[in-house]
Amino acid sequence: MQPNPKRSTQPNIFTFILYLFEKFTSIETVCRRESIKLWEALVLSLPPKNPEKMPDDPRIWITEYNPRVKGNQSIFRKLARISFEDDKEDVQMHEVGGGAA
Numbered sequence: 001m002q003p004n005p006k007r008s009t010q011p012n013i014f015t016f017i018l019y020l021f022e023k024f025t026s027i028e029t030v031c032r033r034e035s036i037k038l039w040e041a042l043v044l045s046l047p048p049k050n051p052e053k054m055p056d057d058p059r060i061w062i063t064e065y066n067p068r069v070k071g072n073q074s075i076f077r078k079l080a081r082i083s084f085e086d087d088k089e090d091v092q093m094h095e096v097g098g099g100a101a
Contacts, residue, residue: 014052014054016042017039017046018069020035020036020042021039023035024036024039043055043061044058
């Protein structure tokens with residue numbers, strides 16, 4: 001059987017896990033949901049010690065592994081830089097009675 005040039009191929013499970021993680025932001029709802037389910041199942045099935053040093057805990061994978069591997073391209077590192085200083089002023093105005101009830 002010849003490989004289909006329209007389909008992507010992944011050299012190993014670790015690359016596939018990274019690929020699935022990138023699909024979390026897909027605009028297609030079904031693609032996004034199924035990618036999340038498959039990603040979680042694969043991460044939970046990883047052996048604790050593996051050549052890529054990927055954690056087998058989704059929380060650790062997202063908060064520690066992905067930012068370390070992706071560096072400044074990690075969405076989580078970008079979110080950490082967001083400042084909500086202006087929102088505090090809006091909340092204070094609403095509490096004082098500036099907002100509609």
